[in-house]
Amino acid sequence: MDKRSEDDKLMDHEYDGIRELDNHMPRWWVLGFYFTIAFAAVYLVYYHFAGGPLSVKEYEMEMAAASPKKVEQVQVADTKLKPLTDAAALAAGEKLFVSQTCSACHNANLGGLVGPNLTDEYWMHGCDYTTVMANVSKGFTQKGMMPYGNGKPLAEAELQQLVSYVFSKKGSNPAGAKAIDPEREKKCTPK
Ligand code: HEC
CATH class of the missing domain: 1.10.760.10 (Cytochrome c-like domain)
Known part of the structure; x- marks a missing residue:
């Protein structure tokens, strides 16, 4: 918490008799702000330098995943196979x-x-x-x-x-x- 008195917080300037207090941002807000900076740095490095998939790439990957799978075909090379009977x-x-x-x-x-x-x-x-x-x-x-x-x-x-x-x-x-x-x-x- 900000323990300063209102006098300490009062700023020097004055406009038409209006004075301003130098209130600190709430801690949760400041932490949130630092978090966005850290997030942006991680994002930038991951997506733009470390080769993370950008939107277009992600779109293509999802389309590929959704399109019908090409089914592997068994290559029956050994034409001498006989039906099983057990x-x-x-x-x-x-x-x-x-x-x-x-x-x-x-x-x-x-x-x-x-x-x-x-x-x-x-x-x-x-x-x-x-x-x-x-x-x-x-x-x-x-x-x-x-x-x-x-x-x-x-x-x-x-x-x-x-x-x-x-x-x-x-x-x-x-x-x-x-x-x-x-x-x-x-x-x-x-x-
Ligand atoms: C959705 C329906 C359907 C399913 C499921 C299906 N079949 Fe068929 N099957 C057909 C049809 C229709 C034909 C005829 C193809 C043609 O007219 O050339 C056929 C043809 C065949 C033939 C060739 C017959 C011939 O005269 O040469 C075999 C063998 C066969 N099916 C086995 C299977 C087996 C084994 C399965 C399961 C793994 C299976 N089928 C699943 C519809 C189906």
Whole structure:
């Protein structure tokens, strides 16, 4: 607190009989003022000398973060891969068939809904194990099928479980299966 008396605070000048007291700024205000100076110094150094992102850069970063991610595609180089057959892998594949939303378009029994029946011998885009793996990883975006079904990438091991599960349902002849499109689906036997 300012302990000076009013006489001490009285300033020398006088205008038309009006005198002025030299009151100090309240401490909180002065601290606030010093804080803005310190803040400005940090801001200046960080954004203008240390390479911090300026508004335009921040805008570009946010736009990049918001734009659809380019999904990594599994490169299935080893075309000699064979479908997995062990029960644990197929059970994991069945879970993925639901969690990647495949079942929403191909039906939980794989008989097809919006998407084609996956249990028959008629395919549009090839029926080899690794071809199907590649197809699932890239999806058919013009037809509404996202990469990996819902766009959430899978590791190659998971992709194998998923496609092996699909292959394990071959010939299961599910009730209410979608009809074959003779224009596009051709009989195919995996190599
Ligand atoms: C939003 C709907 C949708 C989802 C989700 C979806 N699919 Fe599809 N899928 C389709 C459609 C539609 C086609 C047919 C593409 C065409 O007409 O060329 C298709 C085609 C396919 C094919 C190729 C069939 C062929 O005859 O060659 C496979 C394999 C396949 N889907 C598997 C899957 C798997 C596995 C998943 C989950 C990871 C999945 N799909 C998720 C709609 C979907």
